[in-house]
Amino acid sequence: MNPAGDPNANPAAPRISPTFSPLHPPSVQHNLRVLSSLSTLTVAFAGALAGILGLVNWQGFAFYVVASMCNAITIMVLKTGSAGSTAADRNTVSLTRGMKRCLPGLNQGNTSTGAREDGMGTLLKGIWQLAAIGQENILTFLLFWIGLYVNYSWFVSLQ
DSSP, X not given: OOTTSOTTSOTXXXXXXXXXXXXXXXXXXXXHHHHXXXXXXXXXXXXXXXXXXXXXXHHHHHXXXXXXXXXXXXXXXXXXXXXXXXXXXXXXXXXXXXXXXXXXXXXXXXXXXXXXOOSHHHHHHHHHHHHTOSHHHHHHHHHHHHHHHHHHHHHHHHO
């Protein structure tokens, strides 16, 4: 008998371990690798485009953020199962539920209140997580941006 347990609990009821996760770890790892590759390719092309366009200073970094956010929103709309056919299916709550299903990091949060967090805050956290604005991607962006900017400016100076 468990003195700290609930006296009204049914002892024959199935119990789920608190460490149980319905996510299959190899599938999650594969999906994260695919998302990482996609975001790296996106910022490489964005860096090349920023270099070709001749963007400098904050304009280039703003272009990086916009390209990363566009990539995140595209993935969110296409892959989280949130593109419904009716307006009720496309609201913020269904977007965040789809994102929570696909991004396990969003399920971690303040659960002490017991309230569901399906609002705009979760949506923005999901877009930020999908954008993957980090060291690996910014360095890739800088590599392509600087490389093509130098080539572009050299080519323009010849004319």
